[in-house]
Amino acid sequence: MNKALSFLLILFLAQITQAQRINPKKLNDEITQLNNEKKYNTSIIKLENIINGKEYTSYDKYNAYLQKSFTYKRLYNYSEALDNLNQALAIGIKSPKATEVESRILVEKLFITFDLQKHTEVDQYLAQIKPENIKLIDEKTQSFFISLLAVLDMRKNDYKNADLKLDQAIQLLEKVSPMDLPNIYQKKITLYHFLSQPKLALESYEKGMYYAEKYKMDLYKISMLESLTKYYVDSEDYKNALLTQNKVNNARTQYNHVNQTGKLNILEKELLQKRKNIEIDYEKKISYVLIFLSMILIAFVFVLVKFHLANKQKNILMQRENSRMRMDLESLTKEFDEKGNEKLYLQDYHLTQRQIDIINLIKEGKTNKEIGTILFISENTVKYHLKVIYNILGIENRWGLKK
Template sequence: MTTLYTVRFRLFFVLSLFTTYLYGQTGSFQQLETKVYKLNNELKFNESQALLLPVIQDDAVSNEDKYQAATLLSYTYKRVFDYKSALKFLDIARTFASETPKKEQYLTAIQSEKAFILFDTHEYKKADRLMSQLAKNGFAYINQENKSKLIMQQGYLLFLSKQYEKAESTYDLAVSLMRTSSPCDLPMIFVKKMQLYNAMNRSDLMTEALRKSSFYADSCKIIKYDIYTYDELLHIYEGRNDLAAILQTKKKLDSLNLVYASNEQIASLHDQKETILLKNKDQQLSQKTSMEKYLTIILIGVVVLAMALLGWLLRYRRGQRQLEADFIRMKSELETYIQMNKSVALSKEVPESGQSAKLSERQQDVLKCMATGMSNKQIADKLFISENTVKYHIKNIYLLLEIKDRKEFLVNVKKPTV
């Protein structure tokens, strides 16, 4: 049996994902609500839950739609008489409702639903307190269907206090409202009228209320209302000690319970809920693991990149230090070379050959400065001319003296005079 449930749950889960996708595409919650109502009437409570639970857990769904889904799931559990779970999902619906623009309206609806559950579990005082608060506010935000149910419950409290005539008129008002808003729920009122007419010893009216209750339960195919009807009828016959009617009613009730299998449905719903929640946790864990792997890869990449960058910087710094050392060495050698040539040049007149006749007075001034090892800028500063002018004179000097560059000039200057 457990294996069979597991297979069914997996199928329901796939179905839920598909339905959630469609819901996200159409955005029509009305369609989902209609489908859930139909599934519940067909006793396919697992499929209802498989449709609704993923909606509640989906972060992409709005709080308003999550509120609706949680409320529908509460209805589903209420249909199998699991009122504890029904209240739990109403509390979940409350958390979502509090985050919507229609907060007051939704919280009022939740309050009325809790009043119904308290009433069904015979906690009449608690239910009455909630109903009194709703009535005090004029049943604001309560739709006609729920209003008819609340009025029915007020009628039942009148019945308990033996105010039968007031109870009957209150039930009639509830019937008129329910008939136009939600006729499939009329059996809940007619069962209450069965109790009332039995207490009033009106068997004819009780039989008529039984007929109407069975008619609407069968027409809408809501087996829960058939069970509710015959369960109450059994209590009535037990009170009368009508053995034949008791046996006949028990036989009918047993056949209905066999079809409905309430306890099995509750267990199945809870098992499925745990399966769906576990599946969701597994998905979250898988996503978390994937994210951690992804972050680890990124971190390793960053570390490798940082090490590569550090290695490049170290090589760059070594290269820079080598260049600086080479520059200092070359500068030292050049300064030594210039000082050596400067001492030689000072002991000679440059030039002594007839080539000096080829040079202008300014060119000879530049030539003498060059012989002392002065740079172009130093020559320009000394002769009060620009560096470009110095370069121009030097170029002409090289042409006139047939010298290629300053190095050759300094070598010639070092040659001894013959």
């Protein structure tokens, strides 16, 4: 019973120590806010602390790598974004939520290849993504996935389904993440251009820009201006296209993502070197501890061997002493006759009166026949009794009875 309770207690403590320590949504909101404020260095340092923290679970670290990917994606550094997605996958599949992790990484890689216009890879990822994968991702990511499908519908000239999908994405984001609505409205601009509905296209621009400014999302401001520029170019309104492109250039200069990426690369190198130094120090400490433990183990084994040998020698001496004492005791307790033969004490054996009488007569030197006459029994009966007496006393003949 006690063993069972101990096992349950150990299991409970193990679950506590391995319990998820961070809230993914809270972490996402915090990193998003820092990135909106262009505090990318702060974001990376915070995420690196989680990644290198021994108290965090594999699922916690997966979320940290995921947020790092989003940070680099905002700065158009897609190679770093993909690298962090791969690291997120490598550590996330070790968590109890491996299926969720695989689904999310698959969708996020789809988004990056879509942004990079790698159409073959987009098709490959789409073929891998199943409805059950989409159910495992959050509603915000679902809305982005739906809007991507809407763009693919537009490329197939299926504008009706594209419009329905974009409306569905807008409904999801209005509920869970309105700051990301510009992402959908910029696609609405393109859709309404294809449908030759300039009024709705400009309304979509105004709505998207409203949310971008409301939540101070500089990246979305740029993407909205780029979408409007493309709209004017496709509409052959080159005057407005040029004016809008100038706004894009100014916005990009202020955003300065290239410079930010350079700073982050320097920071990453510094953090990597710091991490390596910590690992080197840790390995040194471990090696010292192992050497110390090895020395203790060797000393312990040496003491055990010495103790074993001493104990063995002690046992031998004790056995010899016991044998000697036993022999001395036997020599003291035994009595011998004048010829040196050990005496027999009949009272030490369970003999009948008849057997004792026969023994006494033998000691007097009587023959079997004489004993039979004296005891009124036959000579054969005397021989029988003698045989039994010999067995009881452990002697071979009647001479042993005369001691």
